[in-house]
Amino acid sequence: xxxxxxxxxxxxxxxxxxxxxxxxxxxxxxxxxxxxxxxxxxxxxxxxxxxxxxxxxxxxxxxxxxxxxxxxxxxxxxxxxxxxxxxxxxxxxxxxxxxxxxxxxxxxxxxxxxxxxxxxxxxxxxxxxxxxxxxxxxxxxxxxxxxxxxxxxxxxxxxxxxxxxxxxxxxxxxxxxxxxxxxxxxxxxxxxxxxxxxxxxxxxxxxxxxxxxxxxxxxxxxxxxxxxxxxxxxxxxxxxxxxxxxxxxxxxxxxxxxxxxxxxxxxxxxxxxxxxxxxxxxxxxxxxxxxxxxxxxxxxxxxxxxxxxxxxxxxx
Amino acid sequence: xxxxxxxxxxxxxxxxxxxxxxxxxxxxxxxxxxxxxxxxxxxxxxxxxxxxxxxx
Amino acid sequence: xxxxxxxxxxxxxxxxxxxxxxxxxxxxxxxxxxxxxxxxxxxxxxxxxxxxxxxxxxxxxxxxxxxxxxxxxxxxxxxxxxxxxxxxxxxxxxxxxxxxxxxxxxxxxxxxxxxxxxxxxxxxxxxxxxxxxxxxxxxxxxxxxxxxxxxxxxxxxxxxxxxxxxxxxxxxxxxxxxxxxxxxxxxxxxxxxxxxxxxxxxxxxxxxxxxxxxxxxxxxxxxxxxxxxxxxxxxxxxxxxxxxxxxxxxxxxxxxxxxxxxxxxxxxxxxxxxxxxxxxxxxxxxxxxxxxxxxxxxxxxxxxxxxxxxxxxxxxxxxxxxxxxxxxxxxxxxxxxxxxxxxxxxxxxxxxx
Numbered sequence: 001x002x003x004x005x006x007x008x009x010x011x012x013x014x015x016x017x018x019x020x021x022x023x024x025x026x027x028x029x030x031x032x033x034x035x036x037x038x039x040x041x042x043x044x045x046x047x048x049x050x051x052x053x054x055x056x057x058x059x060x061x062x063x064x065x066x067x068x069x070x071x072x073x074x075x076x077x078x079x080x081x082x083x084x085x086x087x088x089x090x091x092x093x094x095x096x097x098x099x100x101x102x103x104x105x106x107x108x109x110x111x112x113x114x115x116x117x118x119x120x121x122x123x124x125x126x127x128x129x130x131x132x133x134x135x136x137x138x139x140x141x142x143x144x145x146x147x148x149x150x151x152x153x154x155x156x157x158x159x160x161x162x163x164x165x166x167x168x169x170x171x172x173x174x175x176x177x178x179x180x181x182x183x184x185x186x187x188x189x190x191x192x193x194x195x196x197x198x199x200x201x202x203x204x205x206x207x208x209x210x211x212x213x214x215x216x217x218x219x220x221x222x223x224x225x226x227x228x229x230x231x232x233x234x235x236x237x238x239x240x241x242x243x244x245x246x247x248x249x250x251x252x253x254x255x256x257x258x259x260x261x262x263x264x265x266x267x268x269x270x271x272x273x274x275x276x277x278x279x280x281x282x283x284x285x286x287x288x289x290x291x292x293x294x295x296x297x298x299x300x301x302x303x304x305x306x307x308x309x310x311x312x313x314x315x316x
Numbered sequence: 317x318x319x320x321x322x323x324x325x326x327x328x329x330x331x332x333x334x335x336x337x338x339x340x341x342x343x344x345x346x347x348x349x350x351x352x353x354x355x356x357x358x359x360x361x362x363x364x365x366x367x368x369x370x371x372x
Numbered sequence: 373x374x375x376x377x378x379x380x381x382x383x384x385x386x387x388x389x390x391x392x393x394x395x396x397x398x399x400x401x402x403x404x405x406x407x408x409x410x411x412x413x414x415x416x417x418x419x420x421x422x423x424x425x426x427x428x429x430x431x432x433x434x435x436x437x438x439x440x441x442x443x444x445x446x447x448x449x450x451x452x453x454x455x456x457x458x459x460x461x462x463x464x465x466x467x468x469x470x471x472x473x474x475x476x477x478x479x480x481x482x483x484x485x486x487x488x489x490x491x492x493x494x495x496x497x498x499x500x501x502x503x504x505x506x507x508x509x510x511x512x513x514x515x516x517x518x519x520x521x522x523x524x525x526x527x528x529x530x531x532x533x534x535x536x537x538x539x540x541x542x543x544x545x546x547x548x549x550x551x552x553x554x555x556x557x558x559x560x561x562x563x564x565x566x567x568x569x570x571x572x573x574x575x576x577x578x579x580x581x582x583x584x585x586x587x588x589x590x591x592x593x594x595x596x597x598x599x600x601x602x603x604x605x606x607x608x609x610x611x612x613x614x615x616x617x618x619x620x621x622x623x624x625x626x627x628x629x630x631x632x633x634x635x636x637x638x639x640x641x642x643x644x645x646x647x648x649x650x651x652x653x654x655x656x657x658x659x660x661x662x663x664x665x666x667x668x669x670x671x672x673x674x675x676x677x678x679x680x681x682x683x684x685x686x687x688x689x690x691x692x693x694x695x696x697x698x699x700x701x702x703x704x705x706x707x708x709x710x711x712x713x714x715x716x717x718x719x720x721x722x723x724x725x
Contacts, residue, residue, distance in 0.1 A: 030701035037701040038608040196325025211612035227649050237436035239369040267699035269614045280323045315333040372434035
């Protein structure tokens, strides 16, 4: 994906030179292995800062809203572009304010998985041709990229940007033989007691840092429900029920809007996979309303409009 | 909401939805009786109840 | 300072002896995540762990802590009276805390125990604890303790400092508490401390990361505050609480009551200056309602305000946790460099030029 870097820089430079945008949001190289830092540039000569590789898992659409700039360029992979569509549909930004530099994505690597499967401290990680090389003080290990993909990327069926004004590369083939909801189905098959315990286990390391909420482009409420105090809806302590309520309700607020970009899981300092909650809602939306978030600018989200054919067997 | 609660481990029969007008008193009685029976059948809610914050 | 030799074969026996007088805590792996927990019977601290995900500050400063409780029952004689929640302040020992985290406690103590205020909850736990440190012979690549006022063999805040010598530990006794613990464990063989001196020099040489702080004290506060690099640095920040929660020198908390029908509890929870509502006033006004203001405040506090107020160096011990865990890779070493190299001479605080 390094070829993308050159193209992104070229496009960004051109857009800024031609004053088509006031800033371009992208990634620059991070100081830690497998990390890149979201950044912005305002001048054409800063374009060399921008990079693109398989460590661009944070969703840049998160930085797009509530900005004072009139026109913004943004680098967006498949899932990010769907979030941009979502932002437009939810009136957080106008279509003509954004210049989307689309990136057909072949998947991001999962830094936690690699750390787990490597002995010793990781000093550097490089990627070439579908192989990921991990350097430690003790030597080098190579993984197949396919084995260390982020779990959402492994089952992604929307790798190509759904809107774009520029493209950093040619479209890639969409995956067809994957089941995006396999993990959700596994939980659905559990007994009620097992389900309760599963989530107890899953959420036990949570430290209420809200990295998941803040990394999520959908979470843009001026005052989040956990921060409300008049009245207070959820306790702010480490009580396990309050922790569970936070995750459960946040997922619910993302119902029908989540694009499974994985930024929440990636941002979490203790590696919680809270996507099993949002994915359940995505699955229900797909099955009940035939709806997947952010695919088109032309249709209103399923939970936004009423259709006489909407399923109603849950209500008496 | 019902599906998500169930997914998380709260029995499906604890949450019910019904659309009842204030003019439909018979329906109201019927629905309330049904729900009461259903919830009683599952028993008291053991899990999703906060008695006091479990903190240090 | 006396140095004791502890044969590793004697280690578990010593721990068992300690259990009679102390509650033991140490670094363990809980489902892949390294953290400090109370050690169960027979459990030993995991010596493979270099750096825990969260710092051990939660041992003396739990993330959620009930402080007082009260009854709201009208029939209760003591209705409405806040009573202290009974706590267990029996002696405890932390085995295997790193020197950076121990020094951090000393820094935090400056806040919780000063001329005006003493925080009884923090101090009671701190004073009940004996800190048995483990020197770092193999620091992480993100450790920068030597430029942050401590080091892999630093002694501040520790009662005993252990150094792994292969088949035995050497333990330097640093206080009466440390002496008492060693006695209780039956670790009494004196030894020559020279290997610790050379171990220290070797370990310090292995530290590769650094923060630049030499000009911070002298730099003009307003010049730093008005510098133009804050926009660039704060852009990626998502204002989560990760850096503040993993940081051993962060101490902010929020107090609130929770009421359950006829009884209530007053508790405190960790709070973070990165949260948007951290500085919201009851009027609704928020002096730090932009991300840039909050991020700037955090780094100014760590690297400038604390330096000016106490003249004891920066409010950071170089543990590297924030660098490892920031979801968007904001790096205090980069920020410190930007601040430290600010050309303040050509800066006008009023015009911003």
